[in-house]
Amino acid sequence: MDFTLSEERRLLSESLRRYFSDNYDLARRNAHANGAPYHAASVWSDLAGLGVMGGFVSEADGGFGGGAAVVAVIFEEIGRALCAEPLLGTLMGVRLLAGFGRHDLVEAIVSGESRAALAVVEPQVACNLDAIEAQARQAGDGWLLSGRKSAVYGAPGADLLLVAARSEAGIGLFLVRDAELAATSMIDGGGVADIVMEGLPAECLAADALPAIDDVLDLGRIALGAEAVGAMDRLIEMTIDYVRQRRQFGRALSSFQELRHRVVDMVMELEQCRSIIIRAAASFGTPDQARHAAMAKNLIGRMGPRIAEEAIQLHGGIGMTWEYPVSHYAKRLVMIDHQLGDRHDHALRLAAMPRGAEAA
Amino acid sequence: MDLEYTAEERAFRDEVRNFLRKELPDDIAAKVAAGKELAKADMERWHAMLNARGWLAATWPQEHGGPGWSAVQRHIFSEECALHDAPRLVPFGLTMLGPVVIRFGTQAQKQEILPRILDGRDWWCQGFSEPDAGSDLASLRTRAVRDGDVYVVNGQKTWTTLGQHANRIFCLVRTSTEGNPQAGISFLLIDLDTPGVEVRPIRLIDGGCEVNEVFFTDVGVPASNLVGEENQGWTIAKYLLTHERTNIAGIGFSTKDLARYHALAATMRRDGRRLSENPLYAARAAELEADLEALRITNLRLLATARDGAAAGIGSSLLKIKGTQIRQDLQSLFRSVLGPLAAPDANGLADAELAVPADAARAAAAYFNHRKLSIFGGSNEIQRNIVAKQLFGD
Ligand SMILES: Cc1cc2nc3c(=O)[nH]c(=O)nc-3n(C[C@H](O)[C@H](O)[C@H](O)COP(=O)(O)OP(=O)(O)OC[C@H]3O[C@@H](n4cnc5c(N)ncnc54)[C@H](O)[C@@H]3O)c2cc1C
Numbered sequence: 151m152d153f154t155l156s157e158e159r160r161l162l163s164e165s166l167r168r169y170f171s172d173n174y175d176l177a178r179r180n181a182h183a184n185g186a187p188y189h190a191a192s193v194w195s196d197l198a199g200l201g202v203m204g205g206f207v208s209e210a211d212g213g214f215g216g217g218a219a220v221v222a223v224i225f226e227e228i229g230r231a232l233c234a235e236p237l238l239g240t241l242m243g244v245r246l247l248a249g250f251g252r253h254d255l256v257e258a259i260v261s262g263e264s265r266a267a268l269a270v271v272e273p274q275v276a277c278n279l280d281a282i283e284a285q286a287r288q289a290g291d292g293w294l295l296s297g298r299k300s301a302v303y304g305a306p307g308a309d310l311l312l313v314a315a316r317s318e319a320g321i322g323l324f325l326v327r328d329a330e331l332a333a334t335s336m337i338d339g340g341g342v343a344d345i346v347m348e349g350l351p352a353e354c355l356a357a358d359a360l361p362a363i364d365d366v367l368d369l370g371r372i373a374l375g376a377e378a379v380g381a382m383d384r385l386i387e388m389t390i391d392y393v394r395q396r397r398q399f400g401r402a403l404s405s406f407q408e409l410r411h412r413v414v415d416m417v418m419e420l421e422q423c424r425s426i427i428i429r430a431a432a433s434f435g436t437p438d439q440a441r442h443a444a445m446a447k448n449l450i451g452r453m454g455p456r457i458a459e460e461a462i463q464l465h466g467g468i469g470m471t472w473e474y475p476v477s478h479y480a481k482r483l484v485m486i487d488h489q490l491g492d493r494h495d496h497a498l499r500l501a502a503m504p505r506g507a508e509a510a
Numbered sequence: 511m512d513l514e515y516t517a518e519e520r521a522f523r524d525e526v527r528n529f530l531r532k533e534l535p536d537d538i539a540a541k542v543a544a545g546k547e548l549a550k551a552d553m554e555r556w557h558a559m560l561n562a563r564g565w566l567a568a569t570w571p572q573e574h575g576g577p578g579w580s581a582v583q584r585h586i587f588s589e590e591c592a593l594h595d596a597p598r599l600v601p602f603g604l605t606m607l608g609p610v611v612i613r614f615g616t617q618a619q620k621q622e623i624l625p626r627i628l629d630g631r632d633w634w635c636q637g638f639s640e641p642d643a644g645s646d647l648a649s650l651r652t653r654a655v656r657d658g659d660v661y662v663v664n665g666q667k668t669w670t671t672l673g674q675h676a677n678r679i680f681c682l683v684r685t686s687t688e689g690n691p692q693a694g695i696s697f698l699l700i701d702l703d704t705p706g707v708e709v710r711p712i713r714l715i716d717g718g719c720e721v722n723e724v725f726f727t728d729v730g731v732p733a734s735n736l737v738g739e740e741n742q743g744w745t746i747a748k749y750l751l752t753h754e755r756t757n758i759a760g761i762g763f764s765t766k767d768l769a770r771y772h773a774l775a776a777t778m779r780r781d782g783r784r785l786s787e788n789p790l791y792a793a794r795a796a797e798l799e800a801d802l803e804a805l806r807i808t809n810l811r812l813l814a815t816a817r818d819g820a821a822a823g824i825g826s827s828l829l830k831i832k833g834t835q836i837r838q839d840l841q842s843l844f845r846s847v848l849g850p851l852a853a854p855d856a857n858g859l860a861d862a863e864l865a866v867p868a869d870a871a872r873a874a875a876a877y878f879n880h881r882k883l884s885i886f887g888g889s890n891e892i893q894r895n896i897v898a899k900q901l902f903g904d
Contacts, residue, residue, distance in 0.1 A: 276849050278781035301850035336850070337716070337874040398646035408891060455842070462715075462881050466644050466889065467669050470715050470882055477715035481878065488850045494790040495781065 153428065159223045165200055166224065170231035176475045179339075183234035186333060187307040188341025193235055198262025206241050211248040212260050218369060218434035222376035222427055229380025232479055234339050236304025238489070239267035241373055242366045243312050246323060249362050250355045255310060267308040268370075269299040269345060270363065270490075277367065277491030279314065279321050279360055284347065286315040286322055286354070293317075293324055293354050295347040303489065305343035306333035312355070313345070319357035326352045338481040368443035370490050372434060375427045375450040378486045382420045382454060385461045385479045389413060392465055409464060416460055419453045426450070441503050444496040451493030454483035513807065515582070523586050530594040533559055539595040543770075545872040547718060548597055550675045554630050556597050561628050567604050574612055574620070575628050581816040585757075585809070592762025600672060603627035603634040607680050610697070610750050614738040623699075637667035637681035637700075637724055638747065645892050647682065648691040648744065652726060654683035654698055656733065656740075661685075661698060663706075663729040669886070673709050673722035677702055682743050695743035699735040706730075714882075716875040751888065758826055758887075759809045759833030764802050767840040771795060774847055774870055785847050794843055801836050808832070824900050827893040834883035834890065841877040848873050 155163065174193065182190040197203070201214065205224050208216030215221070221241065228237060243266025244259045258264035275281045284297030295315050305311060311326040329350055331343035356362065390413060393403040403409055430446035433439050458480035462469035469476045487493060515523065538552050560566040568584045570576030579587065591599075599605075604627065611623050626632040643650035652665025663683060673679065679700050686694030702709060706729035711719040738746050772795065775785040785791050812825040845852045852873040884890040 271850060273851060274779040274781075276780050281782040337852075337878070342850075397642075398644060398649070400646075400649075406891075408894075459838075459881065463884055463889075463891075466885055467639070467721075467882075470885065472713035472715060472717065477878070481715070484845075484874070484877075485850070488846075488852070492846060492849055494788065494846070497790055498788070 155223065159220060162201065162205065162220070163223050163227055166202070166227035167230065169196065169200055170227065170233065174231055174233065176232070176478065179232055179234055180478065183339030183341075184335050186341070188333070188335055188339075189235050189307065193233075194265070195262045197235060197237075198260070202237065203240065203244065203260045203262060206244050207248050207256060207260065212253065212257055218372050218431040221369060221373050222431045225373040225376040226380035226383075229377035229382075229482075230384045232381065232384075232475070232482060236265065236267065236308070236341060238370055238373060239302070239304030239308060240265050242266075242268040242370045243308075243310055245366045245369060246312055246355070246359075246362060247310070249366075250323070250359075252355070259310075264310055265304065265308040266310040266312060267302055267304040268363075268366070269302045269305065269311060269313045270367070271300050271302065272298060273300045277495050279363055279367075282314055282316050282321055284313065284315040286317040286324055286352065288317075293352045295324060295326070295350040295352050297347055299345040299347070301336070301342045302345060303336075303340055303342050305331055305345065306341040311345075313347075313352065314359070314363055317357055321360045321363065322357040323355045323359035323363060324352035325355055326350060336485055338485040339478065340485070364440070367490055368430075368439055369434060371443045371447045372427065372430050374486050374489055375423070375430065375446045378450045378454045378483055379420065379424050379427055381479050381483055381486075382416075382423065382457050385457060385476065385483070386413070386416050386420060388476060388479075389416070389461045389464050392468075396466075403464070412460055412464065416457050419457060423450055423453050441500065444500045444503070447491060448493045448496040448500060451487035451496065454486055458483040513810070515586070519582055519586060522583055523590060526587055526590045527594075529563065529565075530590060530596060533563075534594055534596050538597060542595040542597055545876045550633075553597055553600055553675075557599070557630050560599075561630070566599075566628055567608055569605050570608055570612060570624075574608075574624050581813045582810075585761075585813055588757040589762035589765070592760075592766050595766070600633070602636050602671075602676075602680075603632060606636060606750050607634050610680075610737060610746055613749060614697075614742075614746055618734070619737065632678050633672075633676045635670050635673040635676035635679045635722075637670055637679045639669045640666060641668055645889055647747070648695070650682055650684060650695065652681065652683050654685050654696060654731070656685070659733045660730045661733060661736070663698070663700065663726045663731055665726050667724040667726075668712070668721075670709070670722045670724050671720055673702075673724060674711060674719070679724060680737075682747055685740050685743075692744040694741055695747070696740050697737045697743040697746045698731060699737065700726075700729065700731050704729050704731065714879065716879045718875075718879070752826070759805055759829040760837050760883075761802070761806050761809055761833070764805075764833070764836050764840055767837070767844065768795070768799060768802060771840065771844050771847065774844070778847055780849070791843070791847070798836065798839055798843065801832075801839075805829070805832050805836060824897045827888075827896045830887065831884075831890045831893050837883055838877075838880050841873075841880045844870070845873045845877040852877075 202224055204213040205215035205220045207213035240259060244256055247255045255264065259266060272283060284295060284299065286293050286295050295313055297315065299313065311329055313324045313326055314321055315324055329345050331345060333341060333343045336342050393409055396403045426446045426449045430442040433442040461476050462480055465476050468474050471477060538556060541548055557566060565577050567576045568579055568587060572578040608624060608627055611619055638647055640650050640652060652667065654661040654663045667681060679702055681698050681700055682695050683698050684694055685696040688694060706727045708725040710723045712721045712723060713719050714721065775791060778785045809829060848870055
């Protein structure tokens with residue numbers, strides 16, 4: 151048994167951490183996150199230069215990674231730095247494009263020239279692909295899409311929009327180059343868009359893409375979980391620093407045993423979350439993939455918001471302010487629960503799945 | 511034992527309901543229902559309507575313009591107001607300063623201050639907290655030095671709710687550094703337009719600016735603005751903070767939020783079924799309903815004790831802790847019904863563009879804003895310390 155990171159992954163994580171601490175503070179983050187275009191082109195190309203997008207795909211596809219463990223390492227640093235760059239959609243997009251043999255587009259993503267976003271969510275569909283209502287129909291050489299996609303993270307400014315829609319062949323995946331978007335930022339500052347499609351022209355990547363999309367959603371869940379672990383880790387660090395330094399009643403807050411115990415609980419839950427992500431990443435590509443991804447998303451969805459709430463509470467009034475980083479980490483942790491299915495969705499999925507090998 | 515309201519209390523409830531149905535302006539109620547920020551004019555309009563009916567200052571004795579209600583009547587009134595989406599009354603003049611002036615003020619102060627609260631000429635805010643004096647209020651440092659018939663005030667207050675709308679602030683200030691920290695505090699009234707006062711907004715987690723910092727630089731305050739004796743401020747503050755707060759459990763707000771939740775869960779579909787049919791959501795809502803029903807009865811039990819003249823004791827702390835937990839849990843449930851759809855900042859998108867009911871669009875912002883409930887008004891940890899002290903006798 152060995153839980154240490156390989157040398158290569160350790161270097162990747164260190165170089166990302168150094169980059170963020172030298173170049174990316176909260177003021178810069180907030181300046182980019184909360185208004186159009188909801189990201190920073192220079193940060194995006196720096197990340198491409200550091201190999202982030204290359205880490206998303208295998209050597210055969212022009213990258214150097216592709217495993218879930220590398221993805222988790224990258225996203226943990228994204229989470230620690232509260233980086234608002236729309237990487238999740240690009241991760242899922244580049245995987246799908248690679249899977250469907252679109253190497254020209256993969257190359258542009260790995261080099262940082264292109265950005266992708268994946269549109270699955272609809273106003274009435276959170277994460278269950280069977281429930282998708284958006285329609286695709288063939289028209290001449292191309293396809294036309296209709297229906298509505300909601301809260302598509304990373305869509306504003308993405309040049310490659312991958313839309314999941316239903317056709318006679320099942321749930322297909324369609325590439326849209328220029329859609330009209332109603333863009334806004336989420337409460338966590340991430341750029342999202344609603345896409346109202348009324349005969350929107352699209353290119354068909356695969357008429358039946360259900361297994362491929364399912365797969366990439368699981369990888370996205372692992373990425374989000376790792377991001378949450380990074381964010382929780384940083385939030386707990388800030389909380390410990392704060393209660394040690396903040397004095398009330400002539401003593402440091404950290405001398406009140408009740409508060410110490412609550413920090414201990416936060417740390418315990420964080421370590422549980424870290425473990426479930428390690429588990430899910432190791433299971434990616436095995437028969438246990440869906441089960442462990444669902445477990446991870448459920449646990450992260452329960453603990454992320456709880457740790458966020460505790461961090462705000464232990465900071466008192468200052469934790470409620472825009473000026474102080476705690477509030478922004480808290481908002482991100484809560485929104486991570488809502489992305490790609492929340493804790494309820496995954497609890498129900500898990501309950502409906504056959505138990506693991508030990509139960510068989 | 512009788513868990514029901516008496517016939518008179520029920521008649522009173524009907525009277526309040528009729529009033530609210532007839533008088534509460536639709537535009538204001540719609541804003542409250544949608545969780546939108548109220549304009550100063552909205553709040554002033556509603557206060558004026560209640561004042562005209564004689565129902566504004568529920569906790570004041572009749573001789574000063576209060577309606578003369580019992581604790582149960584006050585509870586019924588605030589519950590009905592919440593159920594009908596009436597705006598929350600701004601408490602600083604009505605339920606904080608008013609009772610203090612009535613109990614500790616001079617005749618001249620009563621005559622000057624109370625009518626101006628009722629008719630809306632004054633909008634008061636509360637200047638207790640400071641950057642280094644939060645839970646530990648006694649460590650406050652804003653100084654007031656007596657110079658002839660004025661106090662010269664220097665220092666800083668923070669977290670001043672709605673201070674941007676106010677023209678006056680009641681402050682705890684340090685008038686002596688002798689003895690223990692509680693001993694040298696006084697209760698002082700300050701006009702915010704006095705030279706040397708500066709009010710700066712603080713932006714909160716949800717992007718709104720409901721609190722402020724207030725800076726005092728050599729501010730001259732007439733000595734006649736002192737309430738009570740010099741250095742008696744701590745006693746007055748304790749009276750203000752423990753003064754019976756009928757609405758501390760927020761039963762009406764929670765009841766309304768639960769109803770709103772059920773209406774939304776019945777219409778929202780997700781992944782092929784109604785949210786109300788999702789067993790986890792249904793179970794969470796059911797548990798919250800049980801919590802709330804229990805709290806409703808706990809609240810009534812405590813009110814009945816108050817009616818019988820006994821002290822509320824640790825009751826108000828317990829109501830604060832449980833009541834705010836339930837309100838926060840409800841906000842969390844409401845937000846999770848909408849999932850990612852709760853998030854678009856309603857100020858950024860025109861209502862017509864939203865894929866969710868307009869009254870739900872601010873669910874995420876409201877959830878984050880409600881984190882304040884367990885922090886202010888004496889944090890929930892401080893409330894637990896108060897209860898523990900009583901229980902363990904130390
Ligand atoms: C939105 C908002 C509006 C407000 N409005 C007003 C207003 O209008 N006027 C006004 O004067 N003030 C106002 N306040 C201030 C509020 O009362 C304080 O924030 C509160 O008293 C907590 O103080 P603090 O923020 O300094 O936190 P701290 O006192 O630093 O506390 C930080 C954390 O430590 C905990 N803690 C502190 N001491 C102990 C202890 N002995 N044992 C266990 N735990 C402890 C606290 O519970 C909290 O969780 C407002 C605050 C907010 C957030």
